[in-house]
Amino acid sequence: MRKVKETAYYSIFEDVYEGKVITFRRWHNDAQGADILFTDDFARACGYSSKDDMIASTIGEQGRKAVIAKFGYLPKWVRPFEDGKVYFVGETFNLMGEA
Numbered sequence: 791m792r793k794v795k796e797t798a799y800y801s802i803f804e805d806v807y808e809g810k811v812i813t814f815r816r817w818h819n820d821a822q823g824a825d826i827l828f829t830d831d832f833a834r835a836c837g838y839s840s841k842d843d844m845i846a847s848t849i850g851e852q853g854r855k856a857v858i859a860k861f862g863y864l865p866k867w868v869r870p871f872e873d874g875k876v877y878f879v880g881e882t883f884n885l886m887g888e889a
């Protein structure tokens with residue numbers, strides 16, 4: 791894993807999994823986990839053909855619309871949790887002001 795960016799609030803790392811580049815964002819004030827950039831490579835690493843296929847196969851169109859209604863857009867970052875689910879996180883996840 792290599793660090794590709796660091797700010798006062800977070801660090802961005804990239805790693806390669808089965809030929810797919812996965813990007814992680816680790817907030818400096820959050821020791822609980824890391825966000826993952828929601829890309830086709832991430833979806834393929836999870837066994838889907840694309841991020842659209844991952845959405846269709848998990849939350850469906852109704853879920854996608856609910857996420858957009860909640861955030862006003864489809865967030866580009868997701869966060870896996872211990873329950874095995876992956877949740878979208880908005881740009882305001884870190885209340886310190888930098889996304």
